[in-house]
Amino acid sequence: MLKIVGVRFKDAGKIYYFSPGDLAIKQGQGVIVENAQGLEFGQAVIEPRLVDEEDVVLPLKNVIRIATAADYASVQENAASCQKAFLTCDEKIREHKIDMNLVDVDYTFDRNKIIFYFTAEGRVDFRELVKDLASIFRTRIELRQIGVRDEAKLLGGIGPCGRMLCCSTFLGDFEPVSIKMAKDQNLSLNPTKISGLCGRLMCCLKYENDQYEEAKKEMPDVGTTITTPEGITARVTGINLLQRLLQVRLPEEELVVEYELDEIRPFNPSLAQSAQS
Known part of the structure; x- marks a missing residue:
């Protein structure tokens, strides 16, 4: 078993696991961790707990410290810098006449890198744009293309x-x-x-797809031949999965009647399929 803490770097972002060490981290607290981008500020969304080693990707990196007042001040400063960087980059995109749409900007906590998120219809050549941005901000620049869902x-x-x-x-x-x-x-x-x-x-x-799939396993397909409680052979013309209702057409009366699924049980899907064929 391993002791982990769950950390998010963005609102509704993916949860990443870190080792809390001896730190008494509470849910909602800010923490400083080290990831592939360098030092990052995140929020603890899962308090320290024990999990199986198979449930995490090893090796786990450690939480460096619980965020201090100075760390929170740095986060606010970075957020203000992101707004200015967004305007600067957007202006440079127009200057270079690049067919891309700037979406968001992120500074890493230690300000070693700026990440510019953008959307575009296809591949774009932004090499000259990166050179301009690097000369302005004097730090590492990353342009990351994202999809419309992101x-x-x-x-x-x-x-x-x-x-x-x-x-x-x-x-x-x-x-x-x-x-x-x-x-x-x-x-x-x-x-x-x-x-x-x-x-x-x-x-x-x-969200509800699993419930519909489970309900569908119990219900006959539209077009299936069944026997009604009155002993009449009829064909299913419609189903209501959540209410477990069947609409069937009686052959002689040309009338559509509604039955609850339990009224036609026992129902054997394999027999119904063979009867349908």
């Missing part, structure tokens, strides 16, 4: 539901979302209704 996460906004975007408030990682999820949930396949501000399928399609 852009929405950084900028935030209000989704079609009227709430703040999930990705910018609590989602640490993006999970794959498919059009099949929308179909399984009987949602409109109109792209404008199932797409988020980023233009991609909404992340919330994933």
Whole structure:
């Protein structure tokens, strides 16, 4: 077992694990750690706890210290510098006439590097831009191209539901979302209704997908032949997965009747498939 603490570097960002050592770190406290970028300020979101070695990527780096008042002051100073760097970089992009959209700027805590996040339709040649920025800021420069989902996460906004975007408030990682999820949930396949501000399928399609998949395993497919409680052979014309309801068409009356799933049990999917074929 290993003792770890979970740290985030951005709001709703990915959680990274570090070794707290002998530090008594509380949830919500600022901490200074060392990662691939150098010294970084983060927030402890998971208090120290023991986990299996298989659950973490080894080796773990140590938390250097709990953030001090001076560290918080440095974070505020860096944030102000980021705003100025954003304006400077945006101006240089226009001067060089580069087809890219600047999204955000980050200083590392120790100010050894500035990271400029941008979006672009394809690959762009920004070598001259990097030279200009390096001569202005006198530090290491990194330009990092991100996707539209990452852009929405950084900028935030209000989704079609009227709430703040999930990705910018609590989602640490993006999970794959498919059009099949929308179909399984009987949602409109109109792209404008199932797409988020980023233009991609909404992340919330994933939230209830497991429940729909479990419910679908118990329900017959549309077109399946079943036997009603009255002993009549009928064909399924529609299903309501969450309410566990079946709409079936009776052959003689040409009437659509609704039944609860339990009313037609026992239901054998394999027999229904063979009857359908």
